[in-house]
Amino acid sequence: MAQSDTVDRILDAAEELFAERGFSETSLRMITSKAKVNLAAVNYHFGSKNALIQAVFARFLTPFAETLDEAFDELEGRCQDTPPSLDQTLWALTESAVRMPQRNEKGISIFMRLLGLAYTQSQGHLRKFLEAEYSDPFGRFMKLLKDATPDLSAVDRYWRIQFMLGATAFTMSSSDALREILENKLGVETSVEEIAARLVPFLSAGLQAENIVLPPMRDATFA
Amino acid sequence: MAQSDTVDRILDAAEELFAERGFSETSLRMITSKAKVNLAAVNYHFGSKNALIQAVFARFLTPFAETLDEAFDELEGRCQDTPPSLDQTLWALTESAVRMPQRNEKGISIFMRLLGLAYTQSQGHLRKFLEAEYSDPFGRFMKLLKDATPDLSAVDRYWRIQFMLGATAFTMSSSDALREILENKLGVETSVEEIAARLVPFLSAGLQAENIVLPPMRDATFA
DNA sequence: GCGCGTCTCAAACGTATGTTTCAAACAGAC
DNA sequence: GTCTGTTTGAAACATACGTTTGAGACGCGC
Numbered sequence: 001m002a003q004s005d006t007v008d009r010i011l012d013a014a015e016e017l018f019a020e021r022g023f024s025e026t027s028l029r030m031i032t033s034k035a036k037v038n039l040a041a042v043n044y045h046f047g048s049k050n051a052l053i054q055a056v057f058a059r060f061l062t063p064f065a066e067t068l069d070e071a072f073d074e075l076e077g078r079c080q081d082t083p084p085s086l087d088q089t090l091w092a093l094t095e096s097a098v099r100m101p102q103r104n105e106k107g108i109s110i111f112m113r114l115l116g117l118a119y120t121q122s123q124g125h126l127r128k129f130l131e132a133e134y135s136d137p138f139g140r141f142m143k144l145l146k147d148a149t150p151d152l153s154a155v156d157r158y159w160r161i162q163f164m165l166g167a168t169a170f171t172m173s174s175s176d177a178l179r180e181i182l183e184n185k186l187g188v189e190t191s192v193e194e195i196a197a198r199l200v201p202f203l204s205a206g207l208q209a210e211n212i213v214l215p216p217m218r219d220a221t222f223a
Numbered sequence: 224m225a226q227s228d229t230v231d232r233i234l235d236a237a238e239e240l241f242a243e244r245g246f247s248e249t250s251l252r253m254i255t256s257k258a259k260v261n262l263a264a265v266n267y268h269f270g271s272k273n274a275l276i277q278a279v280f281a282r283f284l285t286p287f288a289e290t291l292d293e294a295f296d297e298l299e300g301r302c303q304d305t306p307p308s309l310d311q312t313l314w315a316l317t318e319s320a321v322r323m324p325q326r327n328e329k330g331i332s333i334f335m336r337l338l339g340l341a342y343t344q345s346q347g348h349l350r351k352f353l354e355a356e357y358s359d360p361f362g363r364f365m366k367l368l369k370d371a372t373p374d375l376s377a378v379d380r381y382w383r384i385q386f387m388l389g390a391t392a393f394t395m396s397s398s399d400a401l402r403e404i405l406e407n408k409l410g411v412e413t414s415v416e417e418i419a420a421r422l423v424p425f426l427s428a429g430l431q432a433e434n435i436v437l438p439p440m441r442d443a444t445f446a
Numbered sequence: 447g448c449g450c451g452t453c454t455c456a457a458a459c460g461t462a463t464g465t466t467t468c469a470a471a472c473a474g475a476c
Numbered sequence: 477g478t479c480t481g482t483t484t485g486a487a488a489c490a491t492a493c494g495t496t497t498g499a500g501a502c503g504c505g506c
Contacts, residue, residue, distance in 0.1 A: 006453080022344060024247045027493065038455050043495060045453090119393075120343045121245065155411050159394075159421045162401055166393025167386040167429075173343060178385055188378050198382045202429040206390075209428030211421070229483080250463065261485055266465060268483090 007045050009035040012103070015056050019113040023053055023121055054129045057118065060100070060111055061130075065137045068096045072140055083147035087204050093141065094196045108192045109175050116173020119165070149207060156211060164203045171199065230268050232258040235326070238279050242336040246276055246344055277352045280341065283323070283334055284353075288360045291319045295363055306370035310427050316364065317419045331415045335395025342392055372430060379434060387426045394422065 013035035017026045028049055032039045046052040071092045075084050084092075102108060118126055142161070149157055171178065172195075179190050236258035240249045251272055255262045269275040294315045298307050307315075325331060341349055365384070372380055394401065395418070402413050 022247075024245075028495090029493080038453095039494095040456090040496080041454070049494065116343075120339075154409055155405070155413075156421065158405055158409070159401075159413075159418065160425055162394050162397075163390040163422060163425045167390040170339075170343070170389025170393050171382075171385050174385075178382075182378070182381055186377055186381070190378075190382075195382065198379065198434070199386060201432045201434055202383055202386045205432030206425040206429035209424045211424055251465090252463080261483095262464095263466080263486090264484070272464065 006035075006037050006041050009037055010042055010045065010052070011056055011059055014052055015059075015110055015114070016106070018053070018056060018117070019110040022117060023123060023126075028052075050123075050125045053123070053126060057114065057126070057130065058133070060114075061134060064096065064100055064111075065134050067100060068093065068137045069140070071096045072137070072144065075144075084144060086145070086148040086207060087200070089141070089144045089148050090200045090204060094200060098193050098196060109172075112172030112175055112192065116169040116171075119169040120173060145207075152207075160207050160209075163206060167203060167206075168199060171195065229258075229260050229264050232260055233265060233268065233275070234279055234282055237275055238282075238333060238337070239329075241276070241279060241340065242333040245340060246346060246349075251275075273346075273348045276346070276349060280337065280349070280353065281356065283337075284357055287319065287323055287334075288357050290323060291316065291360045292363070294319045295360075295367065298367075307367060309368070309371040309430060310423065312364070312367045312371050313423045313427060317423060321416055321419060329399075332395065332398045335392065335398065337396075339392035339396030342388070368430075375430075380430075383430050383432075386429060390426060390429075391422060394418065 010031060014026070014031045017030055017034060020026075028042050029039060031052075032042060042049070042052055046055055075088060075092045078084075079088070097111070098108065100108070100111065118130060145161060146157065152160070175192060175195060179195075182188055182190060233254060237249070237254045240253055240257060243249075251265050252262060254275075255265060265272070265275055269278055298311060298315045301307075302311070320334070321331065323330070323334070341353060368384060369380065375383070395415075398415060398418055402418075405411055405413060
């Protein structure tokens with residue numbers, strides 16, 4: 001086998017284990033034994049553990065970035081003159097995520113969980129890699145958000161975008177655990193698509209909320 | 224020194240390092256050298272690294288849980304018959320967090336960052352510890368949220384609460400970095416209190432958002 | 447069949463981790 | 477001062493990690 005499948009086996013195993021346990025908590029030995037390959041194969045094919053982490057991200061982020069770019073093209077094509085609405089923009093994003101060709105049924109939630117981890121676990125090398133590689137579609141999304149909320153001040157928009165990112169990254173990064181809890185408590189099963197469908201209106205409403213006069217913090221009467 | 228200050232020095236150093244780098248990425252040797260105490264002191268005073276992590280949480284979570292309980296008492300006292308509104312409930316929570324006596328100026332953001340990490344880093348022992356120790360005030364908060372949003376279905380409320388937690392934990396856990404970015408970009412300075420003041424209306428609006436009919440996911444026209 | 451680049455394998459390397467050990471220093475009671 | 481329980485100190489322990497090594501197996505062009 002000239003182009004062996006070892007690389008993919010490693011990527012598959014690493015992807016799943018990273019999503020389950022985080023990066024530092026997953027050792028190369030766990031990965032190689034799950035992938036049923038030799039320990040040295042990782043360093044041979046990828047060079048280092050950090051490079052493997054980046055490769056895991058690249059494998060699903062590159063096609064996603066393309067899909068997203070096309071979705072934005074299509075969206076801007078449909079809205080010739082007026083800028084796309086906030087909901088349209090958010091849906092374009094979620095749709096692209098959900099439509100991504102999945103390797104297996106866990107695909108989407110692994111995808112989300114990894115994205116959440118990338119934000120949360122302070123892996124310096126990962127952040128640099130992602131910024132260098134995928135700043136274009138991210139910047140385009142920001143631009144769309146800006147045009148969709150012309151009434152917001154720059155400062156308000158800045159913070160609310162952070163809130164959105166937080167709600168999304170956090171929820172998605174623990175989506176498996178959260179779904180399990182909900183099933184045990186209320187006996188309801190939820191797909192990632194449904195989570196996304198619930199998230200979008202939440203984000204949209206939050207981003208467009210009326211702003212209250214600043215802090216009633218002390219001795220407020222809450223009349 | 225009968226009751227030495229070694230314990231507090233360790234807790235201070237651990238708290239700060241955990242907040243900066245996460246749990247697995249912080250070694251006992253980093254902690255003890257920052258605290259200027261002997262390595263063995265950690266295992267002598269706390270028993271294990273996991274127990275130290277829990278002690279760090281207990282130190283700030285226990286007084287916070289008390290403050291919160293009083294705030295809820297006071298809130299329910301003021302609203303004799305009608306249940307407290309959503310905004311009142313959220314403000315009671317934020318106020319309690321902000322009013323907490325801080326050990327230093329970084330106190331509040333360390334506090335938030337640790338809470339975020341507790342949720343994000345899948346440390347099984349921590350989750351169990353927190354559930355066992357602090358389920359009461361948490362449950363009370365949930366009850367208040369429930370009474371304040373009677374129109375929401377249980378499932379909707381569950382997910383939206385997760386979104387709220389995410390937005391809060393995420394933003395607060397990186398509040399230092401986010402404030403710095405904003406200052407460099409727009410020249411605006413922001414206090415933690417102001418972030419909270421912006422966050423509450425966002426959360427409130429999100430929690431009360433109109434729900435869209437479920438997924439228009441495929442072939443949606445976004446008319 | 448031979449040689450060569452690609453890949454796998456078991457074993458080892460060096461380092462860092464959490465934890466333990468045991469002697470020394472210390473404080474307070476008598 | 478002496479004893480006793482508590483706390484610190486330097487060193488070692490066992491283990492796990494990421495990475496490297498060097499020998500061997502494989503596929504393929506010639």
